[in-house]
Amino acid sequence: MAILQHSRASPTEDFSIARQVMADVADYYLANGGPAAAREHVEKVANELKIYPDSHEAYLDTMAMIAEAEQAERLKAEALFQQQQQNLIKSMMGVVKSQENTKQPTADKHPRQDLHDVVLPPKLSSEKAIRIWRKLQEAGMIDDRYQPVRLSRTDVALLAEEMTIRLADENDNLLDIKEWKPYETLWHRKNMKADLQRALTQDKTPEFRDKIKRILEGEA
Secondary structure, eight states, X not given: OXXXXXXXXXXXXXXBHHHHHHHHHHHHHHHTTOHHHHHHHHHHHHHHTTTSTTHHHHHHHHHHHHHHHHHHHHHHHHHHHHHHHHHHHHHHHHHHHHHHHHSOOOOOSSOOOOGGGOOOOGGGSSHHHHHHHHHHHHXXXXXXXXXXSSOOHHHHHHHHHHHHHHHOOXXXXXXXXXXXXXXXXXXXXXXXXXXXXXXXXXXXXXXXXXXXXXXXXXXX
């Protein structure tokens, strides 16, 4: 009986069994395992298909195809990572912005007022008191809203004491009466009398008192 000999190549140009088989194996494992699995199985079948004259060329072309797929997969993973990083940064910025929007401003408990909104207590709005305020403002000790500028609590108490002495009437001075309430109201303070007691124990007090007296010189 005559033996039927199968052709190893198709009449179609550029087609061979080796090339087709390797391409099919690569396609399958690229979709079901990835480039590493595709490379492993193409290596196996390439050894079996070496009987075909173009098997080596087909092998190289198939490996090149796998390498391209591997590079595309790598680029896709990098793009995904970059996108995730950008999303993470945007998310973090959104949280920070949200916190900034919801956070209450750390302003003074007593908001700034326009000059015409400042109401001085009667004791502190006399003609003499206004002259004292102006001198303190010129010295940079009081601002345009009649608030102390960079003074400690004990300094403020000493300033209030000095103003009280100069603005008190004869009876108040004789009885050593010091009204803290007008200053506590204007400066939003409490227990200024206690602050004065602490000031009396501090070494810097005499120097600060002398400074106030120099500023208010002429306002007996």
